[in-house]
Amino acid sequence: MENLRTKKIATGGVLLALxxxxxxGATVIPGIELTLYALSSIYVAIAIIEFTPNTGWxxxxxxxxxxxVLVPNKSGLIPYAIFFGIYAIMKYYIEKMKKINxxxxxxxxxxxxxxxxxxxxxxxxAAFTETIHVPDVALPVIVLGAQVFFLAFDYLLTLMIGFYxxxxxxx
Numbered sequence: 001m002e003n004l005r006t007k008k009i010a011t012g013g014v015l016l017a018l019x020x021x022x023x024x025g026a027t028v029i030p031g032i033e034l035t036l037y038a039l040s041s042i043y044v045a046i047a048i049i050e051f052t053p054n055t056g057w058x059x060x061x062x063x064x065x066x067x068x069v070l071v072p073n074k075s076g077l078i079p080y081a082i083f084f085g086i087y088a089i090m091k092y093y094i095e096k097m098k099k100i101n102x103x104x105x106x107x108x109x110x111x112x113x114x115x116x117x118x119x120x121x122x123x124x125x126a127a128f129t130e131t132i133h134v135p136d137v138a139l140p141v142i143v144l145g146a147q148v149f150f151l152a153f154d155y156l157l158t159l160m161i162g163f164y165x166x167x168x169x170x171x
Contacts, residue, residue: 011050012059019043019063020070027076037084038153042160044088049164053092060085083116091157106151113150117143 019040026036048056064081094108
């Protein structure tokens with residue numbers, strides 16, 4: 001029993017270290033930020049797989065807090081804190097719902113994505129009203145691009161989870 005507890009603590013610590021290292025990379029390596037944010041989501045998913053959804057929430061908060069302490073570029077952590085970290089947890093809850101079909105699952109995921117996107121847009125527009133102006137013509141293109149990006153991200157996260165489950169160490 002003690003061996004299992006030690007294994008769980010070690011697994012959580014390694015996942016936390018990998019998550020913080022990935023987020024650090026996302027804030028300092030130009031050009032691959034979105035890839036590293038997406039990769040950081042898999043650690044939350046693994047925490048849920050190996051432990052429980054509640055542990056996934058705890059892991060997410062621990063990652064955000066530790067990253068804000070250790071990573072110098074705090075603003076670079078915002079995408080993880082407001083979307084990428086939480087999405088792995090929301091994905092779990094949506095996919096575990098009973099009596100919903102695949103199209104409804106995608107609609108719920110898109111609704112979550114759009115809610116976060118809309119709230120983020122409102123927040124940043126209010127916070128930086130003097131310095132940022134998005135032309136009205138560009139907004140539909142940005143929204144459409146966000147939908148395409150999100151669907152690709154969700155699909156890749158599903159593939160990464162499947163890859164992990166196939167190669168998961170057996171207890």
